[in-house]
Amino acid sequence: MRAANRQQLREDARSTGKYAAHRHVRGHAFPAAPIQRSALKKSRAVPISHRGRKSTCLTQATAAPLVTSQMGPAPVQPPTEPVVVDYSIYTVAPNVKMLRGTCRCERLKYEVEYGMKRGTTDNSYLITAPGATVLIDVPYEAYGEKFVSTVESEVPLTSLTHLIITQLDTKAVTSLELLLARRKAAADASATAVEPLQVVLSNPALRLVQPAIGEKADKAHLLSSVQLVVARSGGQVAPCGPAEGDQLQVILTPTPRWPDLLVVHDPVNRLLFSSKLFAAHVAPPEGEALDENGWEGFGDDWRYYFECMLAPSARQAAAALDKLDLVPARRRPGTAPKRLNKTSAALRSFFRSLLGLEKKAAAAGEEGPAPATMAAAASPGSVPLPVCTLLPMHGPGVSSALTQLLQEYRKWVDEQIKAAATSCAAVFYASAYGNTAALAQAISRGITKGGVAVETINLELAALQEVSEAITRSQGFVLGSPTLGGHMPTQVSVAMGAILREPSAKAMPCGVFGSFGWSGEAVDEMEGRLRDAGFGFAFDSIRVKFKPTAKDLLLCEESGRALAQSIKKRIKSKELSAAPGTRALNASGPQLAMGRVVGSLSVLTAKDEDATSAMLASWISQASFDPPGVTVSVKKDRAIEKLLVVGGKFAVSMVAEGRERPVMKALSRPFSPGEDRLADLETVPSPHLGVPLLKTANSFLECSVVTRMEAGDHYLIYAHVLDGKVLNENAPTAVHHRKVGNHY
């Protein structure tokens, strides 16, 4: 039925396809994009079995992708810098190795834009057990070649019996193809028969592999020596120890962002291969596989990753934590991580080939057990899983901070769910190349920072019913779409219909956004339809050409925050009309006393690529002599907070006494998203960082963020002072006096 639908769509598209002319934008030639307007306008709703239940899906990720082959080849996106990667191997348990691909680029070029500046890793794991050699995960395409050579340096590819895929991104498919091709070539060259590789993956991941490899004439042969095994929650999938019952167990933990997500438990070594859970985009120091500095070393990175990736799906994250019921357990003796450097890996590979071990190992693989069929065990439910180390897909393995990270995850999830009980916003989007997805992520984070829970829904994967349900749970919404073939894709159009039909939606603040290449009609269409229907906008519509810059992402965060403020304002005014007079609260004794704490009035300015922001600050203090350091306390929902992550650069301009008034007037008013906060002030660039400095400052500091900790509703940021200068010897610094300590 589904295949017939797909075929029909293709026929429709072929018969009605019109071809757009060649266009040139900013020096980039875009190939003609065939546009099938009838196919685009027609609903692609097809009944599918979605997450174990029958539902009508707006579209099915693999059956009706946003961009179809009938639309022609993808236009050339503006070039990005090449990603430089490196590989290291670490022993994390006697029979378990971490194969860690490290990218130290400042900003991730190959994933949804991510503001952290500490690089990242793509971790795969290799487990050897009697009769089985199990590989867990393939990395992004940029790592492909080095990844396969690294696996080969450890084991002959023909000896691999299982590959478990915990989450598969479209950009990891190339690495999968490379691995399968090289294994197949080795098997074809082998004198002995090689068992098919069992590739264990979830159903949504299978729906990515089938069309990307299985249905491509030039690639289908790669699956001829592969047995695709769909994982079921609780299923035992591969041996991981000497005893018969020593089996790796998979647990499905889908979220809207990663519907294919699963984790793997190793009961012998008490490891959890946690995939995207407990992950962080950070490259730990060379030689350290695990979190040697514990929470202090990586707490911010885990938190930031959670906020960006999991907070928008907090309910599903909570369900995953409930399902896993992880219990911190002791590490078994003799499993301290040991790094094998790249040289030794290469040397071992060399010696293996000299000694002909490849063949022996292949023969050993042949004697292994016949491919097991998937055990369909019951869901582990509340059965506790003992864990001494979490081994995620990105960032360090978690051992020292295990207990704290488990507790914090629960706390973060609960906070999000609690916020959702009072206020919630829905962010609906579709994205063919990840650009609109990056905007959706930044807007979602802005909403979360604004104190409103968010549900971020990828319309490519969501059932229509999910859209209706999300809108009835929300007090505001945002809709994002790329422009494809001069329109918004059908998935967005259909979702919009559902929103327009929902009577409660009209009273909600909303917003629209999208990435485009040259004409950008989608955002105009969405804005026009919502405006005509009488909807009110919380922020100006966001239109971004191709990939968003740092400035675009900052605008998105600010817009998300504007939506959150608008939602909170409406809730507050409802509460006030229900219970008039509750506003008149007297300040408490401690609040009055705290008002006597004074601070130096200053202006904080920060810059990242093309994004600049500023704020008035008086909660600033010297914190260290050597090296010279300062602390500054920044409210969590401030726009500038995004630029003050570890490694971020900022400047402090100290306001001179008598010069306070114009500075306070310019910076104390509310700003709309994207507005230049320094427009009413005269500035000059700082000498080293090029960050704006107040022309009238009596002195300035240039700083680099070293660490930050949560301090209630603020982040306490500790920074090294890189440079500074007194500009006016005779002007003392203005002191900010307050009466009450419950505001600035």
Ligand SMILES: Cc1cc2nc3c(=O)[nH]c(=O)nc-3n(C[C@H](O)[C@H](O)[C@H](O)COP(=O)(O)O)c2cc1C
């Ligand atoms: C087949 C195809 C058709 C497109 N048609 C248009 C178009 O009509 N107008 C436009 O402004 N951009 C068009 N684009 C460019 C996309 O809008 C642009 O690549 C955008 O960044 C995609 O956003 P996304 O990454 O969220 O999918 C087209 C791209 C493709 C692949």
